[in-house]
Amino acid sequence: MRSGSVSILTPKEKNPMPISTKEEDERANSSSAALLSFNRDYSSSDSPPKSVTATVLFVSLVISTSVALCAAIVFGFLFFSASNSSASSVKLDSTVEASRRLAKLKSPVVLLISSDGFRFGYQFKIDTPNINRLIKNGTEAEVGLIPVFPTLTFPNHYSIVTGLYPAYHGIINNYFTDPESGDRFTMHSHEPKWWLGEPLWETVTNHGLKASTYFWPGSEVKKGSWDCPKDYCMFYNGSVPFEERVDTVLKYFDLPSDEIPSFMTLYFEDPDHQGHKVGPDDPQITEAVAGIDKMMGRLIRGLEERGVFEDVNIIMVGDHGMVGTCDKKLIFLDDLAKWIAIPKEWVQSYSPLLAIRPPPGYLSKDVVAKMNEGLKSGSVNNGEYLRVFLKEELPGRLHYSASDRIPPIIGLVDEGFTVEQKRSRRQECGGAHGYDNTFFSMRSIFIAHGPQFARGRKVPSFENVQIYNLVTTILNIQGAPNNGTTSFPQSILLPSR
Ligand SMILES: [Zn+2]
Numbered sequence: 001m002r003s004g005s006v007s008i009l010t011p012k013e014k015n016p017m018p019i020s021t022k023e024e025d026e027r028a029n030s031s032s033a034a035l036l037s038f039n040r041d042y043s044s045s046d047s048p049p050k051s052v053t054a055t056v057l058f059v060s061l062v063i064s065t066s067v068a069l070c071a072a073i074v075f076g077f078l079f080f081s082a083s084n085s086s087a088s089s090v091k092l093d094s095t096v097e098a099s100r101r102l103a104k105l106k107s108p109v110v111l112l113i114s115s116d117g118f119r120f121g122y123q124f125k126i127d128t129p130n131i132n133r134l135i136k137n138g139t140e141a142e143v144g145l146i147p148v149f150p151t152l153t154f155p156n157h158y159s160i161v162t163g164l165y166p167a168y169h170g171i172i173n174n175y176f177t178d179p180e181s182g183d184r185f186t187m188h189s190h191e192p193k194w195w196l197g198e199p200l201w202e203t204v205t206n207h208g209l210k211a212s213t214y215f216w217p218g219s220e221v222k223k224g225s226w227d228c229p230k231d232y233c234m235f236y237n238g239s240v241p242f243e244e245r246v247d248t249v250l251k252y253f254d255l256p257s258d259e260i261p262s263f264m265t266l267y268f269e270d271p272d273h274q275g276h277k278v279g280p281d282d283p284q285i286t287e288a289v290a291g292i293d294k295m296m297g298r299l300i301r302g303l304e305e306r307g308v309f310e311d312v313n314i315i316m317v318g319d320h321g322m323v324g325t326c327d328k329k330l331i332f333l334d335d336l337a338k339w340i341a342i343p344k345e346w347v348q349s350y351s352p353l354l355a356i357r358p359p360p361g362y363l364s365k366d367v368v369a370k371m372n373e374g375l376k377s378g379s380v381n382n383g384e385y386l387r388v389f390l391k392e393e394l395p396g397r398l399h400y401s402a403s404d405r406i407p408p409i410i411g412l413v414d415e416g417f418t419v420e421q422k423r424s425r426r427q428e429c430g431g432a433h434g435y436d437n438t439f440f441s442m443r444s445i446f447i448a449h450g451p452q453f454a455r456g457r458k459v460p461s462f463e464n465v466q467i468y469n470l471v472t473t474i475l476n477i478q479g480a481p482n483n484g485t486t487s488f489p490q491s492i493l494l495p496s497r
Pocket of ligand 1: 117153272273276433
């Protein structure tokens with residue numbers, strides 16, 4: 001049974017016209033019926049004496065004629081508008097696109113592609129004919145995909161495949177320490193204990209379907225029904241050329257139809273890699289974007305050669321954006337020493353997400369108050385660009401408190417600023433992400449192409465936790481509970497035939 005299929009069958013935009021047509025018809029009928037019965041009542045009323053008749057007859061004739069005339073005009077008007085609107089609803093019905101039939105594949109396939117750090121707008125830096133082809137013939141978040149907070153690689157990739165905010169899927173940062181065990185999570189930690197929630201590859205295999213992962217944070221973790229099968233689950237190795245990754249994914253389409261994975265991931269480190277070194281506005285980024293477009297071209301060509309390009313649901317996303325950072329935009333924790341000393345041992349991460357866990361004996365509330373006092377004093381360099389919170393007091397929209405893994409004190413830095421422990425003579429500019437997810441610079445892309453996506457459609461921006469339900473709906477499987485909204489897929493996907 002397709003999850004949420006009932007709602008998908010009734011697309012939002014299809015409703016208004018037919019309903020209003022029906023209402024118009026009824027109104028037209030009842031109005032005319034009332035007018036007719038008025039006429040009938042009048043004419044069938046007790047006849048007045050013949051002696052008074054001529055004038056009365058004449059007057060009543062005039063009245064009934066005008067009433068009839070009015071009725072005719074009203075009726076005609078109502079009939080005209082009713083038929084007009086029913087004509088347009090017929091027209092609308094015939095133009096509402098339904099999902100397209102699969103030409104070659106036996107069942108739906110979703111290929112989820114991530115281009116790390118592909119900030120929304122990068123696609124305008126240079127001609128990207130292949131990405132443009134997907135946009136033109138597919139569905140795009142018009143002003144980008146909204147990442148979850150913190151706008152970092154691991155938390156966001158794992159939110160995309162679980163539909164959960166980091167507090168619930170457990171990957172609350174790229175690096176963190178578990179307060180209970182004292183164990184340290186790094187981007188190489190593959191023990192299942194860190195990775196909560198149910199990622200798409202697990203959901204897919206739970207339903208007896210196949211999945212393949214050409215890199216994705218969390219994909220090497222053996223969890224539930226997912227045992228990271230050989231040849232279908234690649235262990236991360238950043239030195240594998242992008243071409244090889246694309247070609248491996250293409251080869252899955254050469255398998256017998258019942259062995260083709262229903263869900264595949266494909267990951268590219270660019271343009272994040274360059275973004276950190278040189279910031280978002282540098283010729284190196286333009287070059288990296290062109291490189292990603294070339295890979296999309298290679299993929300499209302390969303799918304076309306196999307006759308499956310129109311059959312595959314390609315969802316191309318990025319995990320977050322990128323903003324320029326520079327040595328003038330630094331905030332040093334040591335500058336707060338006059339108010340409170342923050343030793344580096346307390347700090348779990350500096351920037352852009354400042355996360356502090358003071359040792360026992362210190363009240364987090366007092367630490368926050370003293371830090372903010374110093375920052376607001378005007379004598380801390382760039383102090384006004386850092387605000388420190390108890391995690392429970394962070395804005396609710398960040399969904400960043402419901403986990404013990406999140407340290408009790410969180411600092412939010414303004415766009416482009418960096419927090420460091422102590423002053424240095426470092427003079428450099430680069431790029432960073434991890435900031436508040438409302439910053440436009442943190443937005444990424446959502447471009448989807450395939451039989452379940454309308455051609456040339458623009459949709460409003462949405463958070464990436466919605467993608468999980470989108471994929472399970474396309475694959476016709478029941479997903480695990482998550483933070484996405486169940487009605488979301490119907491606002492993006494074409495109605496099923
Ligand atoms: Zn990055």
